[in-house]
Amino acid sequence: xxxxxxxxxxxxxxxxxxxxxxxxxxxxxxxxxxxxxxxxxxxxxxxxxxxxxxxxxxxxxxxxxxxxxxxxxxxxxxxxxxxxxxxxxxxxxxxxxxxxxxxxxxxxxxxxxxxxxxxxxxxxxxxxxxxxxxxxxxxxxxxxxxxxxxxxxxxxxxxxxxxxxxxxxxxxxxx
Numbered sequence: 712x713x714x715x716x717x718x719x720x721x722x723x724x725x726x727x728x729x730x731x732x733x734x735x736x737x738x739x740x741x742x743x744x745x746x747x748x749x750x751x752x753x754x755x756x757x758x759x760x761x762x763x764x765x766x767x768x769x770x771x772x773x774x775x776x777x778x779x780x781x782x783x784x785x786x787x788x789x790x791x792x793x794x795x796x797x798x799x800x801x802x803x804x805x806x807x808x809x810x811x812x813x814x815x816x817x818x819x820x821x822x823x824x825x826x827x828x829x830x831x832x833x834x835x836x837x838x839x840x841x842x843x844x845x846x847x848x849x850x851x852x853x854x855x856x857x858x859x860x861x862x863x864x865x866x867x868x869x870x871x872x873x874x875x876x877x878x879x880x881x882x883x884x885x886x
Contacts (some may be wrong), residue, residue: 791814804808
């Protein structure tokens with residue numbers, strides 16, 4: 712008697728799915744054949760309708776171009792209103808070719824120096840007025856007098872080793 716070999720799980724699944732595999736392969740082959748036929752049919756339809764489609768697209772483009780030509784000034788003005796105003800630093804960082812192509816509305820107004828000078832004049836005038844008003848209320852400070860040096864000592868300072876002064880007989884008194 713031959714020994715009976717047990718089927719593995721893989722063998723059991725292969726037996727069950729064998730029919731499904733063959734059916735899937737047949738369906739894939741049929742779909743490939745039909746896809747080629749459908750592609751030829753679509754190409755034929757597109758070739759037949761190509762002049763109609765081309766004429767429709769051209770008429771729509773011509774109409775669109777006319778609308779754009781009519782609205783061009785409005786669109787340009789709307790775009791220029793939305794262009795941000797560049798500061799002097801931003802404008803200076805742009806390449807010269809780009810600076811030349813910018814519209815005048817986008818270029819910065821070179822009034823910064825005028826603003827600084829005008830602000831300086833206003834602040835200076837205000838300070839002068841403040842100083843004159845303040846100066847009339849308070850007396851001016853006394854003129855500057857340099858400090859006088861301390862008087863020089865009349866006698867020389869004692870020597871560092873002589874702590875005691877000599878007595879009447881010239882002898883130093885003990886402590």
